[in-house]
Amino acid sequence: MKAVSMGFGLLVGIATLSGCSSVDAFNKASNAYSAVRTGMTAKAAYSSVKDLKDAQPLFQGYTSVTALVEIAPRESNAAFPETFRQNMLYLVGESVRAIGASLTTCQSATACGGRVLVVQFRETAYNGGLVERVTMGAKLKGGLSYVDLASGQIVASKAIEGVDNYAGLMGLIHASISTSMLKCFPAPDAATMQRRVEAINAIPAIRPGLEESFKVS
Numbered sequence: 001m002k003a004v005s006m007g008f009g010l011l012v013g014i015a016t017l018s019g020c021s022s023v024d025a026f027n028k029a030s031n032a033y034s035a036v037r038t039g040m041t042a043k044a045a046y047s048s049v050k051d052l053k054d055a056q057p058l059f060q061g062y063t064s065v066t067a068l069v070e071i072a073p074r075e076s077n078a079a080f081p082e083t084f085r086q087n088m089l090y091l092v093g094e095s096v097r098a099i100g101a102s103l104t105t106c107q108s109a110t111a112c113g114g115r116v117l118v119v120q121f122r123e124t125a126y127n128g129g130l131v132e133r134v135t136m137g138a139k140l141k142g143g144l145s146y147v148d149l150a151s152g153q154i155v156a157s158k159a160i161e162g163v164d165n166y167a168g169l170m171g172l173i174h175a176s177i178s179t180s181m182l183k184c185f186p187a188p189d190a191a192t193m194q195r196r197v198e199a200i201n202a203i204p205a206i207r208p209g210l211e212e213s214f215k216v217s
Contacts, residue, residue, distance in 0.1 A: 055179035056156050058146045063114030064104045065092050068147075070122040083213045087170055088119060090207040095178045098199035101185045109149055116149035121160065121173065140169055144176055167214050170205040 059065070069085040077083075093105040106112040124141040145157040160172045178200045187193035206214050 055176075055183050057183040058156055058180040059101070059103060059117060059184045061115060062103065062117040064106050064112035064116045065096075066106050066109050066112055066116065066118055066149075067092065068118055068120040070120075071142075072123060077213060080213060083210060084121070084166065087207050087210055087214075088121065088173060091170065091174045091177055091203070091205075092119060094203045095174070095181050095200060098203065099178075099181045099185050099196050101181050103181075112149070117155070118147040118149050119173075119177065120145045120147055121169075140164060140166065142169065144173055146180075165214070167206055170214075174203065174205055 067085050067088040069081055069088065071081045071084055074080050089105055089107070092103075095101070096103050096105060104113065106116075109116060109118065122143050122145070124143070140163055141159070141161040143157055144160045146155040147153070148155055158176060160169055160176075163169055163172065182193075182196065182200075187196055
């Protein structure tokens with residue numbers, strides 16, 4: 001299946017990772033979880049070590065990452081779709097720095113080098129002519145896909161839902177990105193893992209300076 005188009009604080013125990021696709025080290029993780037961060041809800045948070053253990057190593061084998069967003073436009077904030085995309089790129093870049101991942105974040109697919117992974121968010125019922133926020137009841141709903149740029153194939157996808165604002169969506173996107181990176185770039189020891197988790201948890205879901213745009217979205 002091809003992609004549609006190309007164009008939370010984490011609740012994480014402390015563990016030592018032995019490899020990008022390894023999961024056995026997570027059995028030693030502690031139950032000392034961090035609090036749910038701003039812009040998230042308890043429902044949106046990871047609740048057990050198993051959630052991290054089962055995360056997929058989606059960044060394995062890639063050298064560059066970019067982002068693509070399909071969100072209904074807003075009459076009061078026409079630039080919001082691009083703001084959302086820039087915030088996704090910010091989360092990727094900050095997660096790379098927190099983990100020490102060997103990845104490059106680039107503004108567009110044409111600016112990327114090497115093997116490129118596209119992180120793509122598509123709002124449910126997205127339509128370029130819509131001017132109102134698309135909701136499922138009172139909750140926002142969308143899909144997050146990881147797409148291999150060269151082949152156009154979807155590596156993995158997951159539903160992003162259960163929150164009532166776009167800051168909450170960003171928390172869930174951050175969780176997906178960060179847990180996958182933690183699986184792909186193993187820490188040499190438990191102390192390093194703890195530092196990485198703490199650094200991830202310190203990353204705001206919304207890039208400083210963009211808070212107002214998300215409030216009016």
